[in-house]
Amino acid sequence: ELPEETPLRVRLLLKDPQGAVLKELEAPGVYRVDRTAPTARVLGPETAEKVDVDVLVEALDGKGAGISTVFLWSCEEGRPWSLAAESSDATRPVRWTAPHRGRRCLAATASDKVGNVAPPPAIEPQLRIRVSTPEPYIARFSVETGDYVVPGGYAPDILRRYPEVLKLVR
16 A cells, blocks of 8 residues: 555565464565556557457556556447457567547556556547448348348448349349
8 A cells, every 4th residue: 555656675584383483584676566557559550441450559657567468449420339349469569459440539548567558549549440341242232120220331222323232132
């Protein structure tokens, strides 16, 4: 429960089951209490041609303990954040699979090797990415509404622009 930045010296005691000290030694150096979570931010990319994206993240630990895990968060504009991916290698991009094509918001947080964890992201994203996969999709017909239902991420008027798709679906 020491305040942050308190200088410490550490003494190790090895005791037997009865409590008698068998060995005593001091750990060399001065240590400091670290309760500061590392920072992380998404650097890119802003567009992707496929749903599997390597997201560049910069994670920094100002106290020097080192980054343990990088967390990548994703959401649709105005929706709650969800944990999308994580990586234990802060030197490499985080591999993320977008749930579908379209625009997504991204943010990153991190934890350090002494257990400090940054909280989930706030409302404002660090980056907005546009995923535009060239893969085909299948629209389904809704009996209740009489409409063709297009997978998430596609423009609502896509079936009107491509009447040949309507013929294939019917």
